[in-house]
Amino acid sequence: MKQSQIFSRAKKENVTDQSINANLLIRSGFIRKLMSGVYSYLPLGSIVLKNIENIVRQEMNKLGGQEILMPALHPKEPWERTKRWQNKEMFKIKDRNFSLGWTHEEIVVPLAKQFIDSYKELPFSVFQIQNKFRNEARAKSGLLRGREFLMKDLYSFHQNQECLDSFYEKAIKAYFKVYQRCGLKEKTFLTLASGGSFSKYSHEFQTVIEAGEDEIYLCPKCALAINKEIIEEEKYQCPQCKNKDLKVEKAAEVGNIFKLQEKYTEPFDLKVKDEKGKESFVLMGCYGIGISRLMGAIVEAFHDEKGIVWPKEVAPFDIHLIPIGKVKKEADKLYDNLQKEGNKVLYDDRDKSVGEKFAEADLIGIPLRMVLSEKTLEKKCVETKKRNETKTKLQKYKG
Secondary structure (H helix, E strand, O other), X not given: OEHXXXXXXXXXXXXXXXXXXXXXXXXXXXXXXXXXXXXXXXXXXXHHHHHHHHHHHHHHHHHOOEEOOOOOXXXXXXXXXXXXXXXXXXXXXXXXXXXXXXXXXXXXXHHHHOOOOOHHHOOEEEEEEEEEEOOOXXXXXXXXXXXXXXXXXXXXXXXXXXXXXXXXXXXHHHHHHHHHHOOOHHHEEEEEEEOOOOOOEEEEEEEEOOOOOEEEEEEOOOOEEEEHHHHHHOOOOOOOOOOOOOEEEXXXXXXXXXXXXXXXXXXXXXXXXXXXXXXXXXXXXXXXXXXXXXXXXXXXXXXXXXXXXXXXXXXXXXXXXXXXXXXXXXXXXXXXXXXXXXXOEEEOOOOOOHHHHHHHHHHHOOOEEEEEEHHHHXXXXXXXXXXXXXXXXXXEOOO
């Protein structure tokens, strides 16, 4: 992509938003704020969001999930059935018995019931990637806490507890694969949380970042984290190994999974008979990842005083090509050759000063900067620098 053709651009002035992720993403031309908790994704931001979305989609497909898309506009009746119509997080449409979807248990269960006639149809899982709407009282921290956000929610259906437990463990591994590919695995921990009425524990995935609003307690022996609610119940010791030497960290939740059991299948009378004819409610699990929130967490985790430092797999481009001086013809050719080799390239073909180009390149944070100049051409080289390193290198130039 030629940088001169992108309709959006970086902001020279600083942004007043207190969160690092919103500040950097707005300044670098990835997003713009419409109102508190609601953002537009500009061309660069849309690419990053799609990259994260595709990582999540690929790992959910490997898990066996089947992708669907459910409505974001919901009627009142299914929410009344589960006694959640009065939930404060729900946006309701004034004078109409409709709401905007903030989660989809009440929608997916009646949908699944239309296709489950026998235990032989179990297990299966479905997922969607869709905008969610939550009446967030404290819409702050940029993409970490929004009123409209992109989310992946997966729902699994099982005949018995053993089957649900087995899938749940596979889901944990799939989630860690997502965080690994997003560059966050070393900073993200499986965290014990309250299971509510479902089970003793549910699990959150918490990424350690300074901007995190949650407090987690890390057990170095188990590589397990415990959230604040649970650690108080456990008298400040790891429930798994009883270790009391825990490290307290600030973190942001980037995913959660629950064993819902029959909490939502019972209100909709979703039952199956087993091989012996015994009838029981179908068991469920639900598994959420906030994709836009994950984007914000990545920026919070990977930045420096100059700007964003994108991990390679989520970056909008692989290479930021910057020509200096009278090398347009050679730069155009290099740009074409790099793309033919399968590289995703942002080509800064604008009439800007070297200082402006380098400053914006650092702000945007593409993994590799490649500079072509008259001096490097004399040596038949380009100058390269990784965004997370300070040293530059000369690399042979293929003209």
